[in-house]
Amino acid sequence: MRVLGIETSCDETGVAIYDSEAGLLAHALHSQVDLHAEYGGVVPELASRDHVQKTLPLIREVMDRAGCQVEDVNGIAYTAGPGLLGALLVGAGVGRNLAYAWNVPAVAVHHMEGHLLAPLLEPNPPVFPFVALLVSGGHTQLVAVQGIGRYELLGQSLDDAAGEAFDKTAKLLGLGYPGGPALSRLAEQGDPHRFKFPRPMTDRPGLDFSFSGLKTFALTTMNTIGDGVQDKADVACAFEIAVVETLVIKCRRALQQTGMHTLLIAGGVSANRRLRERLDAMAIEEKSSVHYPRLEFCTDNGAMIAFAGCQRLLAGEQHALAFGARARWPMESLHAIG
Amino acid sequence: MKILALDTATEGCSVALLLDDVIIERGEVAPRGHADLILPMVDEVLTEANVKLSHLDALAFDRGPGSFTGVRIGTSVAQGLAFGSDLMVSPISSLAALAWGVFRESGHTEVLALIDARMDEVYWAAFRCDERGVNILVEEQVTPPEQVQVPTGAWVGVGSGWASYAQRLQHLLVLKIEAERLPQARDVARLGRNAVTQGKLVRAEAALPVYLRNKVAWAKS
Ligand SMILES: Nc1ncnc2c1ncn2[C@@H]1O[C@H](COP(=O)(O)OP(=O)(O)OP(=O)(O)O)[C@@H](O)[C@H]1O
Ligand SMILES: [Mg+2]
Numbered sequence: 138m139r140v141l142g143i144e145t146s147c148d149e150t151g152v153a154i155y156d157s158e159a160g161l162l163a164h165a166l167h168s169q170v171d172l173h174a175e176y177g178g179v180v181p182e183l184a185s186r187d188h189v190q191k192t193l194p195l196i197r198e199v200m201d202r203a204g205c206q207v208e209d210v211n212g213i214a215y216t217a218g219p220g221l222l223g224a225l226l227v228g229a230g231v232g233r234n235l236a237y238a239w240n241v242p243a244v245a246v247h248h249m250e251g252h253l254l255a256p257l258l259e260p261n262p263p264v265f266p267f268v269a270l271l272v273s274g275g276h277t278q279l280v281a282v283q284g285i286g287r288y289e290l291l292g293q294s295l296d297d298a299a300g301e302a303f304d305k306t307a308k309l310l311g312l313g314y315p316g317g318p319a320l321s322r323l324a325e326q327g328d329p330h331r332f333k334f335p336r337p338m339t340d341r342p343g344l345d346f347s348f349s350g351l352k353t354f355a356l357t358t359m360n361t362i363g364d365g366v367q368d369k370a371d372v373a374c375a376f377e378i379a380v381v382e383t384l385v386i387k388c389r390r391a392l393q394q395t396g397m398h399t400l401l402i403a404g405g406v407s408a409n410r411r412l413r414e415r416l417d418a419m420a421i422e423e424k425s426s427v428h429y430p431r432l433e434f435c436t437d438n439g440a441m442i443a444f445a446g447c448q449r450l451l452a453g454e455q456h457a458l459a460f461g462a463r464a465r466w467p468m469e470s471l472h473a474i475g
Numbered sequence: 476m477k478i479l480a481l482d483t484a485t486e487g488c489s490v491a492l493l494l495d496d497v498i499i500e501r502g503e504v505a506p507r508g509h510a511d512l513i514l515p516m517v518d519e520v521l522t523e524a525n526v527k528l529s530h531l532d533a534l535a536f537d538r539g540p541g542s543f544t545g546v547r548i549g550t551s552v553a554q555g556l557a558f559g560s561d562l563m564v565s566p567i568s569s570l571a572a573l574a575w576g577v578f579r580e581s582g583h584t585e586v587l588a589l590i591d592a593r594m595d596e597v598y599w600a601a602f603r604c605d606e607r608g609v610n611i612l613v614e615e616q617v618t619p620p621e622q623v624q625v626p627t628g629a630w631v632g633v634g635s636g637w638a639s640y641a642q643r644l645q646h647l648l649v650l651k652i653e654a655e656r657l658p659q660a661r662d663v664a665r666l667g668r669n670a671v672t673q674g675k676l677v678r679a680e681a682a683l684p685v686y687l688r689n690k691v692a693w694a695k696s
Contacts, residue, residue: 180692182543186684189547193554193680207559223544226510230551237514238528238559458518459511
């Protein structure tokens with residue numbers, strides 16, 4: 138089965154074609170980062186306006202690149218939530234109506250299920266069951282995964298998501314928006330021993346997170362020191378270590394608590410180099426394996442939507458002609474397949 | 476001539492299939508239901524007429540101005556259907572569709588169309604209609620109601636702007652006002668037919684919204 142996937146939930150337009158036999162055939166991404174940078178965050182109306190201009194050109198591009206004819210496409214998957222409603226409606230509208238015109242089934246994909254399944258696009262994909270850590274701009278969740286659509290939430294952030302904490306702290310450091318990757322680069326020059334930030338909520342049992350205190354801690358620390366590049370790098374480094382160590386502690390706990398030996402991590406922050414190194418080290422100690430998406434599929438992309446949609450279409454799922462989208466959509470409410 | 480037309484730009488949601496002189500249509504007033512209603516309506520009219528998308532001469536859609544989300548829903552539907560069946564597209568103004576609706580029903584030729592743009596403004600334009608179609612007399616724009624100005628004439632006012640800003644439009648002399656009228660797909664279809672005849676069609680990728688209001692974000696200081 139060959140599936141066209143469309144992602145427009147936030148500030149990237151992503152389109153891809155995935156084939157259940159041949160794997161990923163082509164993908165293309167348009168990022169709106171420059172469009173929103175001067176506003177210090179995503180402006181929903183601007184995001185929607187951009188998606189409506191970029192979606193069809195990207196679809197044409199991936200069809201060409203994959204050497205795909207219309208007859209070769211067996212289904213269309215689009216992100217229907219969670220995310221920015223106006224932005225979601227563009228991808229859903231184009232996707233659902235294109236499927237109608239091509240007379241193929243359409244399926245509405247949950248954005249976080251897309252992220253969660255992204256590591257399955259890689260060689261040696263994880264096998265169920267596993268623990269998944271979803272760390273993105275809007276989510277920090279630990280999930281026990283028994284199969285596609287069989288998700289048990291083990292813990293989540295009670296305030297800021299990890300990516301959001303990276304971005305907000307980056308802003309304090311004057312690194313622009315979204316500053317997560319820039320903060321991480323700056324941290325590489327930092328002295329890991331100069332400051333020690335707290336590891337929130339690790340001193341008590343449970344798998345929930347809280348990251349909003351870390352940016353306050355960063356601000357307080359910055360007020361006591363100079364604002365030279367090295368000072369900033371030292372703060373960035375201490376911040377990053379605190380987030381990473383907290384995530385690692387909770388992942389270890391989740392593996393121990395579930396008795397599982399496979400950990401999967403996905404979402405924008407899973408691109409973080411230090412996080413990957415520390416999780417790899419922890420996994421060896423826990424006799425477990427860790428699986429990541431390739432770097433370009435950590436953040437939003439069409440490939441993960443095409444893949445997730447393909448699994449659901451193969452299971453016979455398909456969406457009615459109505460194409461409503463949902464800004465909020467709990468992942469636990471998804472139907473299990475297989 | 477076969478044209479499929481869509482309108483989701485304001486509170487209304489409607490679809491019309493124009494087959495030469497026959498029109499098959501579906502419509503509802505559903506401010507938040509556009510995404511759920513529109514494709515089932517398309518499917519119904521096509522099935523009723525036993526017409527396939529690929530048989531059409533063109534697809535016409537209301538490209539705004541109107542509700543940003545509503546206009547984009549119509550645009551994305553038009554893009555998906557047109558791209559998927561290799562159809563050319565006729566983007567039609569919501570204001571022109573309103574004007575044609577007035578002319579179609581009452582024969583009034585001079586129409587001043589105003590849609591409530593919120594934020595103390597209206598989207599508006601002035602038209603002269605005849606059997607062949609609508610001619611624009613004052614270009615589409617978004618302004619405070621006080622700034623709506625037209626040459627003297629036998630004007631009929633149409634659109635939601637007249638209800639929302641009645642007090643602030645008293646400087647305008649009109650024969651009558653149809654504030655309740657919404658743009659309708661049958662009028663979009665009729666104006667789309669002109670576009671086909673005149674060869675004024677665009678590819679699916681160029682089927683894009685017209686918002687008129689382009690300042691929608693303010694840089695953080
Ligand atoms: N190397 C990195 N280190 C830390 N954070 C990173 C890195 N790369 C990306 N991020 C963060 O990842 C986030 C973006 O990820 P993603 O695109 O998955 O989130 P989103 O789509 O905005 O949110 P969600 O998927 O929850 O709706 C941003 O917060 C960004 O700062
Ligand atoms: Mg995301």
